[in-house]
Amino acid sequence: MPLLDHLRFNAILVMIEIEKGFTKGFQMRMFKAWANARPLATAFLFLLVAALYFLAPIVSVDPSQLFGNGERDVGAESFAQVLWPEIRLAAAILIAVVLIGWVRRTRLATWPRWSTLLLTVPFIAFCIFVIISPILVSESGAADVTLTQADWQSIWMACLVAILVGFFEELLFRGVVLQALLTRMNGGLAVIIAAIIFGLFHYVNWVSGQPLGVTTMQVLGAMAIGLLFGAFVLWTGSIWPSIFLHGLWDSSVSVSQTLQANVSPTGDVAEVIFDPWSALASPPMIYGVLLLVLWVFFDRRKRKATSV
Structure with a gap:
């Protein structure tokens, strides 16, 4: 040539x-413009893709194990087994948020107001109590705990998974969904609706086989904890505290179940009792409602002061 x-x-x-x-x-600019002009539709698409991701594996599962006919997963060992799927989920939602230009909108690029972090102390204390509660109720206390090296490895892996779960779920529900709702309604109502959506989303676990009663209690517990995390986002102005606390909460539940099985004579974890009122009257729900009411009260005062 x-x-x-x-x-x-x-x-x-x-x-x-x-x-x-x-x-x-x-x-890409057109896509970003579409997402910014239609935040609720964008949030719906995120939820739809996430639901399809979690429900897709059921096509390869024995049908007799679906829709509440499977078993309940408990303890750090079972939680640690989903490390790589959670890494993919965390990476996928981060990339998606970056691509549509929602890093600031989701409060991912915003540092918390440091003075408001004191509001997280009671919940951190509650998580610590959840971890040590199996030891407190045991007759011999810490003397009954005989964790093996494999147990400790599972616990550390479960804590890592919990952080990834916290990142994915908070970025989806308190980032994308909550911030989309805030474009159409006040903060208090947006937090409540986002918490309800967060809770109902956990019914994918029932479809995947988790018993209905256990899943329903999980749904109610997720609504309660979602309300609290939403209140933290409003108070701190950032999503990072709720990511950290979500990871801490999942870690505390997982470690508590592991310790409970370790100190139990039978090696079992207590069965979940179907009691909706216990979930709705749980410490996270009570504290979340309190923080949300206070935020709405001070927000209205601030708005009235600036309008004068």
């Missing part, structure tokens, strides 16, 4: 690549 033709051929290739880059950039 003559030199001139070769240069022309390369120039055409460069022009094609430049055109592709401009096209992709234009398409």
Whole structure:
């Protein structure tokens, strides 16, 4: 090929690549504009994709184990087994949020107001209590705890999974969903609706086989904890405290179940009792309602003061 033709051929290739880059950039700007103009629709798409992801594996599962006919997963060992799926989920939602330009909207790029972090202390104390409660109710106390090296490894892995779960779920529900709702309603109502959606989303576990009673208690517990985490987002102005606390909560439950099985003579974890009122009157729910009411009260005072 003559030199001139070769240069022309390369120039055409460069022009094609430049055109592709401009096209992709234009398409991405259009997509970002669409997401910013329709935040509720964007949040719905995020929820739909997440639901499809969690429900997709049922096509390869024995049908007799679906819709509440499976077993309940408890303890750090079972929780630690989902490390790689949770890494993929955390990476996927982070990439999606970045691509649509919602890093600031989801409060992912916002540091918390440090003075408000004191509000998280009671919940941290409650998580510590949940962890040590099996030892407190044991007749011999800590003397009954005989954790093996494998147990400790499972606990550390479960804590890592809990952080990833906290990142994914908080970015989805207190980031994308809550912030989308805030464009159409006040903070208090948005937190309540986001918490309800967060709780109901856990029914995918029932479809995957978890017993209905256990799942319903999980749904109610998730609504309670979602209300509290939403209140933390409003107070701190950032999603990072709720990510950390979500990871801490999942870790405390997992470690508590492991310790409970360890100190139990039978090696079993206590069965979940179907008692909706216990979930709705739980310490996280009570504290969440208190923080939300206080936030609404002070927010209204602030709005009235600025409108005068």
